[in-house]
Amino acid sequence: MSGEVTDSKHPAEPVPTSRSALSIVLRNPIGIASFVFLVLVVAAGIFGGAIAPYGPNFTDLSLANAEPFTSEFVLGGDSAGRDILSRLLYGTRSTLLGSAVMLAVALALGTTTGLIAGYFAGWFDVVGGWAANLLLALPGFVLLVALYAVIGPSILIAMAVFGVLVAPTYYRLVRALVRNVRNELYVDAARVSGLPDTRIVSRHVLRAVRAPIIIQSAFVLGAGIGVQAGLEFLGLGDPTEPSWGGVLQETFNAIFIAPWNLVFPALTISATTLTFALLGNVIRDGLKASGSRAAPLSGRQRTSLATAHSAARTAPARGGAGPIPAGEDCIAVTDLVIGYPTSKTDVREVVHGIDLTLRRGEIHGLVGESGSGKSQTAFALLGILPAEAVVLSGSVTYRGKDLLADTRALREVRGRRIGYVPQEPMSNLDPTLTVGQQLVYGMRATTRVSRRQARQALLELLSRVGINDPQRTFDSYPHEISGGMAQRVLIAGAVASDPEFIVADEPTTALDVTVQAEVLDLLRELQRERNLGMLLVTHNLGVVADICDYVSVMKDGAIVETSSAAELFTTPKADYTRTLLASTLDGAELRGPLARRTEVK
Numbered sequence: 079m080s081g082e083v084t085d086s087k088h089p090a091e092p093v094p095t096s097r098s099a100l101s102i103v104l105r106n107p108i109g110i111a112s113f114v115f116l117v118l119v120v121a122a123g124i125f126g127g128a129i130a131p132y133g134p135n136f137t138d139l140s141l142a143n144a145e146p147f148t149s150e151f152v153l154g155g156d157s158a159g160r161d162i163l164s165r166l167l168y169g170t171r172s173t174l175l176g177s178a179v180m181l182a183v184a185l186a187l188g189t190t191t192g193l194i195a196g197y198f199a200g201w202f203d204v205v206g207g208w209a210a211n212l213l214l215a216l217p218g219f220v221l222l223v224a225l226y227a228v229i230g231p232s233i234l235i236a237m238a239v240f241g242v243l244v245a246p247t248y249y250r251l252v253r254a255l256v257r258n259v260r261n262e263l264y265v266d267a268a269r270v271s272g273l274p275d276t277r278i279v280s281r282h283v284l285r286a287v288r289a290p291i292i293i294q295s296a297f298v299l300g301a302g303i304g305v306q307a308g309l310e311f312l313g314l315g316d317p318t319e320p321s322w323g324g325v326l327q328e329t330f331n332a333i334f335i336a337p338w339n340l341v342f343p344a345l346t347i348s349a350t351t352l353t354f355a356l357l358g359n360v361i362r363d364g365l366k367a368s369g370s371r372a373a374p375l376s377g378r379q380r381t382s383l384a385t386a387h388s389a390a391r392t393a394p395a396r397g398g399a400g401p402i403p404a405g406e407d408c409i410a411v412t413d414l415v416i417g418y419p420t421s422k423t424d425v426r427e428v429v430h431g432i433d434l435t436l437r438r439g440e441i442h443g444l445v446g447e448s449g450s451g452k453s454q455t456a457f458a459l460l461g462i463l464p465a466e467a468v469v470l471s472g473s474v475t476y477r478g479k480d481l482l483a484d485t486r487a488l489r490e491v492r493g494r495r496i497g498y499v500p501q502e503p504m505s506n507l508d509p510t511l512t513v514g515q516q517l518v519y520g521m522r523a524t525t526r527v528s529r530r531q532a533r534q535a536l537l538e539l540l541s542r543v544g545i546n547d548p549q550r551t552f553d554s555y556p557h558e559i560s561g562g563m564a565q566r567v568l569i570a571g572a573v574a575s576d577p578e579f580i581v582a583d584e585p586t587t588a589l590d591v592t593v594q595a596e597v598l599d600l601l602r603e604l605q606r607e608r609n610l611g612m613l614l615v616t617h618n619l620g621v622v623a624d625i626c627d628y629v630s631v632m633k634d635g636a637i638v639e640t641s642s643a644a645e646l647f648t649t650p651k652a653d654y655t656r657t658l659l660a661s662t663l664d665g666a667e668l669r670g671p672l673a674r675r676t677e678v679k
């Protein structure tokens with residue numbers, strides 16, 4: 079086998095999900111080329127004076143407008159007889175310095191104000207918005223040219239002013255990002271936990287804005303070099319200092335005498351500008367890829383991973399569900415193995431070859447501690463595993479078809495013959511549509527009814543699932559109904575297509591205790607009325623005792639015991655089941671009252 083297979087107890091190194099900008103650059107050929115080029119430019123900026131063959135103002139009039147590649151002047155001479163290569167090398171430092179000043183000003187001004195406006199909003203946000211709009215509306219280049227009369231030939235001051243003009247782009251970016259982050263629940267949690275705003279900003283908010291700022295800075299640096307060269311080309315730089323734009327101007331003036339001499343300063347400026355843009359693109363693409371979940375494997379990679387994995391497996395850890403019955407009225411899960419790739423050749427197994435049989439008319443509980451693989455099993459049955467998950471082996475057989483292998487068969491039965499009740503009712507409703515719109519849409523996608531018929535049937539169903547004012551709920555948006563109502567709505571949606579089976583993934587976890595009991599009653603009633611088969615995923619043994627007929631106990635991705643609910647509670651077979659039963663508080667001895675403190679210090 080090409081790669082090592084690891085199990086959940088010995089996980090391999092996780093696929094990295096966030097990387098530094100430098101490591102992203104060094105993993106990409108364009109990134110490496112850009113990085114090397116920029117290192118050379120910076121080296122030229124630092125050591126330019128030492129490596130230049132001549133001084134910046136060395137003049138040999140006999141070499142005025144000398145052609146490139148002469149023995150004296152490698153890149154030719156300008157109209158005053160100065161070496162173009164030496165002047166470019168000397169000019170690199172001022173070019174980089176100018177761009178660095180511009181970037182520092184733009185970053186300091188734009189990022190700080192964007193942070194304050196995004197985080198605290200209020201009047202600062204209003205004033206900041208106006209100021210940013212005003213600065214963006216100014217014609218920057220023209221303004222810099224006009225400023226020449228005031229500030230004189232100082233390219234550093236001109237670039238600092240340009241930094242002020244660029245600051246609004248940072249302001250807008252940072253403000254928008256911070257506004258998104260400040261509404262996140264983890265920021266609220268940090269706030270209520272008493273962290274001061276400065277800590278919240280540095281710990282949570284800055285992290286979110288760091289990557290976009292780096293990307294933006296690459297583009298801004300490129301633009302800065304172009305603008306600086308443009309100003310110097312127009313003669314607004316210091317005439318006594320060599321600069322890239324200055325050399326461009328000098329060679330441009332002699333374009334009809336020595337046209338080739340223009341090529342090298344032009345190439346230097348455009349290649350550096352382009353390199354910053356490429357670097358920005360590489361970092362952006364890299365961060366996008368690493369910020370998303372691990373990239374799903376291709377079909378071929380999945381097949382070879384599954385084949386290699388099957389070969390490496392020794393014995394399936396089957397859950398003891400007994401022989402799998404053939405027949406119309408059941409869903410049979412056989413030897414299901416699910417894993418998550420940790421690389422292209424390695425996989426972490428999270429479900430280890432389980433067997434499970436769901437029959438119509440029965441509620442089958444799937445119980446186990448958190449992380450034992452209950453949801454993964456339920457998702458596999460519905461074909462809604464995360465994109466990066468791989469079904470390494472096994473089958474889910476329904477009416478003679480393997481739903482894992484036959485996607486068409488899966489599409490035909492999912493939502494029609496097998497309904498789904500999710501764990502988080504609110505996040506499973508689209509906030510932009512009314513409850514009625516999405517219920518009608520869902521029902522018409524799975525059954526052949528007119529809009530009017532669907533509406534009528536759904537209003538009756540809403541009433542059946544215990545919603546007091548079906549019409550009002552039907553016309554409401556999800557945020558206008560309670561969590562309990564939302565779960566009833568989803569249950570109504572799941573049974574609207576008259577399915578044979580329902581997969582319910584912890585359907586009461588997100589609800590309060592009284593509503594939980596009502597929803598469980600409702601599920602039991604609907605199951606009996608419609609002779610439904612149900613897979614009920616739960617970590618609550620009380621729920622199992624309440625409504626399940628059969629139960630499978632999962633531990634570490636394997637089923638350790640399957641039996642009737644009555645047997646499970648009276649004669650549990652597996653040690654783990656006994657531990658699980660012993661760990662419930664129900665029936666435990668009451669603890670005595672707290673001892674009074676008699677001593678007062």
Ligand SMILES: Nc1ncnc2c1ncn2[C@@H]1O[C@H](COP(=O)(O)OP(=O)(O)OP(=O)(O)O)[C@@H](O)[C@H]1O
Pocket residue numbers: 086418428446447448449450451452453454455464617
């Ligand atoms: N997208 C994913 N990538 C990698 N591993 C995952 C992913 N989703 C789930 N897992 C792993 O699969 C295992 C089983 O997860 P699963 O969600 O099925 O547990 P569960 O029993 O339903 O737990 P809970 O009751 O807390 O929902 C866990 O170890 C989990 O870390």
